[in-house]
Amino acid sequence: MNMENHNSSLVVESSYSDLVISVGKVTLGEGNRKKLQKVQREQERDKVVQAACALLNSGGGVVRVEMANDAEHPVEMGQDLENYLEDLIDSKQLQAFFETKQQGQYFYIFVKSWGSSPESGSAKPRICSLRSSLYCRSGTSKRLMGSREAFDFLKDKEKKAKLLEKTPREQNSNAAATVFQRKQLEKGEILPFPESHSVEFKQLSTDNIQQYIKGIISEYIPAFANSGGGYLFIGVEDQSKKVVGFAKEIVDCNSLKEKIENAINKLYCVHFCQSQCQINFTVKFLEELDKGQLYGYVCAVRVEPFCCAVFSEAPKSWMVKGENVCRLTAEEWVDMMVDRDPGLQGLCEDFESQLSLSGRSPLSRPVYCKKGLEHKEDLQQHLFPVASEGLQYTPTSLWRELSSEHESLKELINKQMHPFSRGILILSRSWAVDLNLKKKQEVICDALLVTQNSPLILYTVLREQDVDGQSYCTRTAFTLKQKLVNMGGYTGKLCVMTKVLLLSPEGNAESLEGSAALIDYPESYYLADTQQMEALLQSLVIVLLSFRSFLSDEVGCEILNLLTVQQYEILSKNLHKTRKLFIHGLPGSGKTVIAMKIMEKIKNTFGCEESEILYVCENQPLRDFIRNKKICHAVTRKTFMSDTDFREIQHIVIDEAQNFRTEDGDWYKKAKNITQREKDCPGMLWIFLDYFQTSHEKSSGLPFPSRQYPREELNRVVRNADPIANYVQKIMQKVRDNPPRNIPSKCLEIFRKAEWSQDVPGYCKIKKYCTMDEIMVYITEKCQFLLRNGYSCKDIAVLCSNAEDVNIYEPKLQGAMRKRTHSQLSEESDLLVQIKNASDITGNHIVLDTVRRFSGLERNIVFGIDPRAAEPSVLNNLLLCLASRARKQLYILMLAN
Structure with a gap:
C-alpha cells in the first residue's frame, strides 16, 4: 500500500509487545474539555480518533495518552471524544471495541481489532472509517454516506461494472436540460422547475469566491456523479427558483470557469471497470439580462452519471504502516472496503474454508484447506489439545530433549507454571523462527503459555545475561499478537505479556521483568474458558501452518492453505541436529512447498542471507518459479555443475532429485562438499525426491537407499481431484510392479503407505x-x-x-x-x-x-x-x-x- 500521508504527531512505540500509539498530551474529562478553545479541542480529538482508527484497522492495540490535566483523581475521556469513537465504529456500544484505564499520568485506550461486530447478521464494511468522503443525492440535497451506506454503494457499483461496459447517460430533468441549452436568462426570471434529485440551486458567495467554489464543487459534483448525474445552477435562489445571478463586474467568467474545472478534475475517481475515464461534465455561463442589457451571469454545470465512484477527498481512514500512522488513499480504501473472499471457479468443490474474511481484521486473508484434509479444529486438537484439567507441556519430545540438555530448565519452568492450573505450554527452540523472524543464538528456548484466567504469556529462556534479551522477547510477542489477529483471524480481545528467564551455565535461574508489564490490561483481555483458549489455538494453527497457496498467482489475490500434520512435523525438526535429510514424497504430497518453507526457516535459524542458500532443480521453469519467490539463489543442476563460484553458499536444497543425472559430474558429492566446508558447523543439505516420477534410465547420482539417512516420507497426496488420484494410483501400481532398472524397488514401498484426499470432484x-x-x-x-x-x-x-x-x-x-x-x-x-x-x-x-x-x-x-x-x-x-x-x-x- 502507498500510504505516504502520515501524521507526524502520532508516535508508534517500539518497546511494547503490542501496537502502542502515543498521541502526546490531551486534556481529559468532560468539564476540562469544555474549557478548551475550539481549535485545541479539535486538534486533541483528531489525534485520539486517528490513532484509534489506525489501531482498529491494524489488528488492535493501545492508545497511550499523556494527561494534560491534573491526574490525582480518575477522569473519563470526555463526551466529544466518546462521540467520535462511536462514529468510528458506527455503534453506541463503545465497550465492544474500546476500554480505558488510567495509570498515573497516563490514560490508556485499549482498542480491539475491527472485525467482529457486536451485531449479527448483516454484512459490514471491511475497514473502519471516520468519514467516507462519498456524497450522493438524497431528495433535493446532497448527503455524505456513512460507512455502511458507502459499503453497499461500492458493492453495487462493483457489481454493475462487471455487467455493463458503459453506463448509459440518463436524462434526469428535461426542463433543466432545456434551460441549460439556453444562452440567456432574464434577471428575476422564475425557472420552470424546482430543486430535485438531479437539480441544485446555489447563490454565489462573494466573500471568498475561490474557497466557496471549492467547497460546493467538492461535495455537489461527486453527489451528482454518484447518483445518476444532474445540474448545478450557481446564481439561482433555491426557494423561489428566481434567477439572481452575479454582476459581471464581480467575477471574471474565464477565471471562474478555470477554477471550477480545476476543482472537478482534482476530485478522486476510483474505478471497478476498465474505462479509467474521468468525470464527464460541462461548465457554461448563461448571460443574465436586465431590461435587455447584460447585467451578469448564471453559472451552470452539467454532470454526467459516473460509471464507478467519485470522492470529494481521500476518506478519513487510517492504518499503521511501520512506524507511521498513515491516511489511506481513496483507491486503497475502496480495495479494503469491498475486499472479500475470492470467487474462485470450483473453489467450494475443491477446498473448505478455514477462515473467511467476514468479521475478521481488515488485514486478514482467506484460508482454505483441501477437501479431505484436517480442518483447523482437527489440527488444533492434534497439535495443541486443551486438557480438561492440568497444564500440558507440548511437544513432549521437545520438552524431554530440552530438559535433558539443560539440567535446571525443568525446575525453572515448573516454578513459573506453579500459579497456573489449566491450559497448555507450547515450547519451541525459537518462537521467532516459527513466526518468520531471525533466531537469537543466546536463546535456549521460548514457551507460550495459553491458560485460563490469564493473558497469553511468552517466556524466553536465555543461557546468559543479554541486554537485547528483552527486546527479542518483546519483538517476538508483538509479531505473535499481530499474526494471531491479522493472519489467524482471532476476534477476541488479545494481548501477549512477556517474561525473560535466565538459566546460567552454573544452573542458576532468575526472572527478568519485561517492559509489557508497564501496561496493565483489563481482565477482558484474559482467556476466560476452554472455548476462548481453543479459538485462540485454532488461530495459532493458521499462523504456524499456513502458506501462500499456488492459487494466489492464478487468481490475483493472496490465498492461504494449511500444511498437513505430516508436513508441519518435518518443518518442525531441529535444524541444528538435522543438517542432512532425504525427503521421499509421493506425487502431489507438497515437496516443493516444504522446500520453500524450509529455506525460509534456514535463513532465520542461522541468520544467513538469501544469497547463502542454494536451491537446485533439474528444469528451468521450476528454477524460475522459485527465483521469483526471492527466498534463495536458484539454479538448475547443469548450472550447478558448470559453475564453480559458490563461495557464499552455506546451505543447499535439492528438489526433484530423482531426475538428476551424473552426465556432468557427481552433483551429490559437490553439494555435500559445499555444505560440509565448515566441519564444526556444517550447512544444511536437504534432498527432495520421488522415485515414481523418474523420467530416465540413467544414473541419478543419488546415494544407495541404505545411505539415504536420515530419511522422512510424505505419503499424504493433497493435490489431485478424486478421478485423477484414482488414475495416478493405477499408474503407480504399474511402476511398482515393473520399475525401471535404475529405481531401487525398496524405495517404491512408500506406495503401501499412501493416503489420498477424498471427496474432491x-x-x-x-x-x-x-x-x-x-x-x-x-x-x-x-x-x-x-x-x-x-x-x-x-x-x-x-x-x-x-x-x-x-x-x-x-x-x-x-x-x-x-x-x-x-x-x-x-x-x-x-x-x-x-x-x-x-x-x-x-x-x-x-x-x-x-x-x-x-x-x-x-x-x-x-x-x-x-x-x-x-x-x-x-x-x-x-x-x-x-x-x-x-x-x-x-x-x-x-x-x-
Missing part, C-alpha cells in the same frame, strides 16, 4: 484419436468451453513428450485457436488467449511445454498430447508425472497406432 479422460488434427480440434473446443465457463488461460497446461513435439504442435494449436468463431468467444477474449512455454508460469497464458520441463509445477487443467517415452521402461513414470500435474481436470489424448 474432478475429471479424468483418456481417449484415442486417428489424427493429430483431431486432437488439436478437441483441445481447442475444450479450451473454448473452459474459458467461457469461468476458467482463465493460466488454469491450463498442454504437455508434450519432448521438445520436438512442442515445436510441431505449437503452430497447430495456435492456428486452431485463431479459427475460433466470434459466437464462441468474444473478440476481446480471443485476443487475450496466448500460448507460451512454462518459463513464465505465473503469466496469463496457456502453457505448452514438455512433461519433464513442467515437473514440480501444477495447473488446474492439464492436457497430455500423445505421451510416449524414448525409453519405454519409463513410460509409466512419464504418465504419472503428467497426470500428477493436474489438480482438477486431466485429458490424455493419444494417437491410435
Whole structure:
C-alpha cells in the first residue's frame, strides 16, 4: 500500500509487545474539555480518533495518552471524544471495541481489532472509517454516506461494472436540460422547475469566491456523479427558483470557469471497470439580462452519471504502516472496503474454508484447506489439545530433549507454571523462527503459555545475561499478537505479556521483568474458558501452518492453505541436529512447498542471507518459479555443475532429485562438499525426491537407499481431484510392479503407505484419436468451453513428450485457436488467449511445454498430447508425472497406432 500521508504527531512505540500509539498530551474529562478553545479541542480529538482508527484497522492495540490535566483523581475521556469513537465504529456500544484505564499520568485506550461486530447478521464494511468522503443525492440535497451506506454503494457499483461496459447517460430533468441549452436568462426570471434529485440551486458567495467554489464543487459534483448525474445552477435562489445571478463586474467568467474545472478534475475517481475515464461534465455561463442589457451571469454545470465512484477527498481512514500512522488513499480504501473472499471457479468443490474474511481484521486473508484434509479444529486438537484439567507441556519430545540438555530448565519452568492450573505450554527452540523472524543464538528456548484466567504469556529462556534479551522477547510477542489477529483471524480481545528467564551455565535461574508489564490490561483481555483458549489455538494453527497457496498467482489475490500434520512435523525438526535429510514424497504430497518453507526457516535459524542458500532443480521453469519467490539463489543442476563460484553458499536444497543425472559430474558429492566446508558447523543439505516420477534410465547420482539417512516420507497426496488420484494410483501400481532398472524397488514401498484426499470432484479422460488434427480440434473446443465457463488461460497446461513435439504442435494449436468463431468467444477474449512455454508460469497464458520441463509445477487443467517415452521402461513414470500435474481436470489424448 502507498500510504505516504502520515501524521507526524502520532508516535508508534517500539518497546511494547503490542501496537502502542502515543498521541502526546490531551486534556481529559468532560468539564476540562469544555474549557478548551475550539481549535485545541479539535486538534486533541483528531489525534485520539486517528490513532484509534489506525489501531482498529491494524489488528488492535493501545492508545497511550499523556494527561494534560491534573491526574490525582480518575477522569473519563470526555463526551466529544466518546462521540467520535462511536462514529468510528458506527455503534453506541463503545465497550465492544474500546476500554480505558488510567495509570498515573497516563490514560490508556485499549482498542480491539475491527472485525467482529457486536451485531449479527448483516454484512459490514471491511475497514473502519471516520468519514467516507462519498456524497450522493438524497431528495433535493446532497448527503455524505456513512460507512455502511458507502459499503453497499461500492458493492453495487462493483457489481454493475462487471455487467455493463458503459453506463448509459440518463436524462434526469428535461426542463433543466432545456434551460441549460439556453444562452440567456432574464434577471428575476422564475425557472420552470424546482430543486430535485438531479437539480441544485446555489447563490454565489462573494466573500471568498475561490474557497466557496471549492467547497460546493467538492461535495455537489461527486453527489451528482454518484447518483445518476444532474445540474448545478450557481446564481439561482433555491426557494423561489428566481434567477439572481452575479454582476459581471464581480467575477471574471474565464477565471471562474478555470477554477471550477480545476476543482472537478482534482476530485478522486476510483474505478471497478476498465474505462479509467474521468468525470464527464460541462461548465457554461448563461448571460443574465436586465431590461435587455447584460447585467451578469448564471453559472451552470452539467454532470454526467459516473460509471464507478467519485470522492470529494481521500476518506478519513487510517492504518499503521511501520512506524507511521498513515491516511489511506481513496483507491486503497475502496480495495479494503469491498475486499472479500475470492470467487474462485470450483473453489467450494475443491477446498473448505478455514477462515473467511467476514468479521475478521481488515488485514486478514482467506484460508482454505483441501477437501479431505484436517480442518483447523482437527489440527488444533492434534497439535495443541486443551486438557480438561492440568497444564500440558507440548511437544513432549521437545520438552524431554530440552530438559535433558539443560539440567535446571525443568525446575525453572515448573516454578513459573506453579500459579497456573489449566491450559497448555507450547515450547519451541525459537518462537521467532516459527513466526518468520531471525533466531537469537543466546536463546535456549521460548514457551507460550495459553491458560485460563490469564493473558497469553511468552517466556524466553536465555543461557546468559543479554541486554537485547528483552527486546527479542518483546519483538517476538508483538509479531505473535499481530499474526494471531491479522493472519489467524482471532476476534477476541488479545494481548501477549512477556517474561525473560535466565538459566546460567552454573544452573542458576532468575526472572527478568519485561517492559509489557508497564501496561496493565483489563481482565477482558484474559482467556476466560476452554472455548476462548481453543479459538485462540485454532488461530495459532493458521499462523504456524499456513502458506501462500499456488492459487494466489492464478487468481490475483493472496490465498492461504494449511500444511498437513505430516508436513508441519518435518518443518518442525531441529535444524541444528538435522543438517542432512532425504525427503521421499509421493506425487502431489507438497515437496516443493516444504522446500520453500524450509529455506525460509534456514535463513532465520542461522541468520544467513538469501544469497547463502542454494536451491537446485533439474528444469528451468521450476528454477524460475522459485527465483521469483526471492527466498534463495536458484539454479538448475547443469548450472550447478558448470559453475564453480559458490563461495557464499552455506546451505543447499535439492528438489526433484530423482531426475538428476551424473552426465556432468557427481552433483551429490559437490553439494555435500559445499555444505560440509565448515566441519564444526556444517550447512544444511536437504534432498527432495520421488522415485515414481523418474523420467530416465540413467544414473541419478543419488546415494544407495541404505545411505539415504536420515530419511522422512510424505505419503499424504493433497493435490489431485478424486478421478485423477484414482488414475495416478493405477499408474503407480504399474511402476511398482515393473520399475525401471535404475529405481531401487525398496524405495517404491512408500506406495503401501499412501493416503489420498477424498471427496474432491474432478475429471479424468483418456481417449484415442486417428489424427493429430483431431486432437488439436478437441483441445481447442475444450479450451473454448473452459474459458467461457469461468476458467482463465493460466488454469491450463498442454504437455508434450519432448521438445520436438512442442515445436510441431505449437503452430497447430495456435492456428486452431485463431479459427475460433466470434459466437464462441468474444473478440476481446480471443485476443487475450496466448500460448507460451512454462518459463513464465505465473503469466496469463496457456502453457505448452514438455512433461519433464513442467515437473514440480501444477495447473488446474492439464492436457497430455500423445505421451510416449524414448525409453519405454519409463513410460509409466512419464504418465504419472503428467497426470500428477493436474489438480482438477486431466485429458490424455493419444494417437491410435
